[in-house]
Amino acid sequence: MSKFLEVNDLHIHFATDDGLVRAVDGLTFGLERGRTLGIVGESGSGKSVTSLGILGLHRGRSARVSGEIWLDGEELIGAPRDAVRKLRGRKMAMIFQDPLAAMHPFYSVGNQIVEAYRVHNSVSKREARRHAIDMLGRVGIPQPQRRVDDYPHQFSGGMRQRAMIAMALVNNPELLIADEPTTALDVTVQAQILDLIRDLQAEFGSAVIIITHDLGVVAELADDLLVMYGGKSVEYGSAEQVFRRPEHPYTWGLLGSMPRLDRDVRDRLISIKGSPPSLINLPSGCAFHPRCPYAERDGIPCRTVVPELLGDGHRVACHLPSPVRARTFAEDIAPHL
Amino acid sequence: MIRYIIRRLLAAVILLFVVSVVVFGIFFYVPRLAGATPDDLASRYEGKTAGAAQTHELAVKLGFTDPFYEQYGRFAKSIVAGADYSTGPTTEHCPAPCFGYSFITHNPVWPDLLDRLPVTISLAIGGALIWLLAGVGTGVLSALRKGSVFDRSAMGVALAGVSLPIFFTGLLSLSIFSYTLHWTAPGSSYTPFTENPATWAYDLILPWITLAFLYAAGYARLTRAGMLETMGEDYIRTARAKGLPERMVVAKHALRSTLTPILTIFGLDLGLLLGGAVLTESTYSLPGIGKYAVDAITNNDLPKVLGVTMVGAFFIIVANLIVDLLYAVVDPRVRLS
Numbered sequence: 286m287s288k289f290l291e292v293n294d295l296h297i298h299f300a301t302d303d304g305l306v307r308a309v310d311g312l313t314f315g316l317e318r319g320r321t322l323g324i325v326g327e328s329g330s331g332k333s334v335t336s337l338g339i340l341g342l343h344r345g346r347s348a349r350v351s352g353e354i355w356l357d358g359e360e361l362i363g364a365p366r367d368a369v370r371k372l373r374g375r376k377m378a379m380i381f382q383d384p385l386a387a388m389h390p391f392y393s394v395g396n397q398i399v400e401a402y403r404v405h406n407s408v409s410k411r412e413a414r415r416h417a418i419d420m421l422g423r424v425g426i427p428q429p430q431r432r433v434d435d436y437p438h439q440f441s442g443g444m445r446q447r448a449m450i451a452m453a454l455v456n457n458p459e460l461l462i463a464d465e466p467t468t469a470l471d472v473t474v475q476a477q478i479l480d481l482i483r484d485l486q487a488e489f490g491s492a493v494i495i496i497t498h499d500l501g502v503v504a505e506l507a508d509d510l511l512v513m514y515g516g517k518s519v520e521y522g523s524a525e526q527v528f529r530r531p532e533h534p535y536t537w538g539l540l541g542s543m544p545r546l547d548r549d550v551r552d553r554l555i556s557i558k559g560s561p562p563s564l565i566n567l568p569s570g571c572a573f574h575p576r577c578p579y580a581e582r583d584g585i586p587c588r589t590v591v592p593e594l595l596g597d598g599h600r601v602a603c604h605l606p607s608p609v610r611a612r613t614f615a616e617d618i619a620p621h622l
Numbered sequence: 623m624i625r626y627i628i629r630r631l632l633a634a635v636i637l638l639f640v641v642s643v644v645v646f647g648i649f650f651y652v653p654r655l656a657g658a659t660p661d662d663l664a665s666r667y668e669g670k671t672a673g674a675a676q677t678h679e680l681a682v683k684l685g686f687t688d689p690f691y692e693q694y695g696r697f698a699k700s701i702v703a704g705a706d707y708s709t710g711p712t713t714e715h716c717p718a719p720c721f722g723y724s725f726i727t728h729n730p731v732w733p734d735l736l737d738r739l740p741v742t743i744s745l746a747i748g749g750a751l752i753w754l755l756a757g758v759g760t761g762v763l764s765a766l767r768k769g770s771v772f773d774r775s776a777m778g779v780a781l782a783g784v785s786l787p788i789f790f791t792g793l794l795s796l797s798i799f800s801y802t803l804h805w806t807a808p809g810s811s812y813t814p815f816t817e818n819p820a821t822w823a824y825d826l827i828l829p830w831i832t833l834a835f836l837y838a839a840g841y842a843r844l845t846r847a848g849m850l851e852t853m854g855e856d857y858i859r860t861a862r863a864k865g866l867p868e869r870m871v872v873a874k875h876a877l878r879s880t881l882t883p884i885l886t887i888f889g890l891d892l893g894l895l896l897g898g899a900v901l902t903e904s905t906y907s908l909p910g911i912g913k914y915a916v917d918a919i920t921n922n923d924l925p926k927v928l929g930v931t932m933v934g935a936f937f938i939i940v941a942n943l944i945v946d947l948l949y950a951v952v953d954p955r956v957r958l959s
Contacts, residue, residue, distance in 0.1 A: 381863075390879075
């Protein structure tokens, strides 16, 4: 248990009327302070549930969680609810996707930041308010002493996300999870928000998890990259490794479907055929096999055996032999990226 | 905010004016349309012994032969400024707001209404407090324990509550608690609060509970539905992510949003009841506005009916106004739009 955040064999299943949803199924990763992990995947790949699971916010009594989550030497799974609650917002904080929906419409922005601060610090309202104004200033909100009493609907989208970040960072959390922090924003604002997250991370030295379906976002920020598919990680390595020498066909698909300005507009984006699998009825064997153009080659058991995440440092869950993957990428995929 | 208040106030005054025109029209103009002559109207104001010539004289004196707008003008003026009725040698002054004299008792209507108002207000406000606390409380608990035995039984009782009319639950409760167990007053008595608060409450406790039972049932269902919806909102997740204790998440974040629409209905319900809790007052023979209205209608006592209708409309409009203003206080988004 050396790393700041260690997730070991995490399972989060939900019992529903339609069957057992295996939202997260055997996920393992680690993260150090000051580093950024990008978790990438399509909708429904289990990335948001993972982050909510770390904070203990996964919905419903029907959730079955197993595995281990260690945060700074403390085991979170099975810990008393109140103990986890006290860590939330103080030691680990979260930025949500849609800041308009994620902030209470009836309370002023300042009020909500003050509240986040006062849960964990016994200070006077005035003191907390001063702190909130200070935080708003640090995330780049102009005239914070005036805007502090505004309501969320009076902020622009980018300002709201900044306020959300201020709220998350108000207690100097050591772990910051950003769940699609830029999805709801304009492209120009997206870059500003990402810069802000990077600057604040440098300033606070927190560990950051960025959850996104947008590889462009993680390319900017992440040190490590975890690619999720069907509740499992299919590729995990440093951002350098995963971007330069991706080995999983799904990652190839994600990279191929990323629009790029330096490419001829007549080249079509390569989309991954098919749609994400149902988490209730995952395909047998490798969950990606129905959509994988390389499945069922030379008697490889894609359809029957679940591939393990193998490798040293750069780990991949694919039945194709490593040399074959390297060659396929170099010959078939890289020229089209 | 000030402009908003002024706008709403103006709207309320205009509405009251429109209501008075409509009410006056219904009682004095519609009968004319239906073929009644001024003499027919005037004959209601005097005894059966009067001859045709006398009746016609009265019709002219009461102004029933004048154009409608003049008649309305007198009606409105008598409400605002009072009226003078000359009865031959003497002139009787009816102080504002004057709704005329009862056909039966020959008392002016307004003092009668004033006498009865405390009964209705006591009944409505006491009942409202009970149903608000019981209804909202039950609804919140039901929502938080959705599907539990408590939830199911509470919703079952609530279904009974909204389905059973007051003249059923009222009589049933009278027969059990007053006539069999002798715990409560047997109805038809009212002691002013200023005279003896204990007796006041003793007289009213059964009507309060009966009235509250009907309304609490609806409020419980509304609150439950609202809470279930609110608890799924993103900002509730944010509140939890801050590390707020669940108690605060519910009381401060969820309840605030849930109560806002309930406030609207509460205002209207209360306004309606203040204009006369007809069924409850009749069932328990309480001398309130509702009972007064029923008696007036049964006896064809036109001035009384007019007075009651105007008072009822006044309460509903004022309640509406208060709700609108409160809404602006509660929901900051209303303030600026």
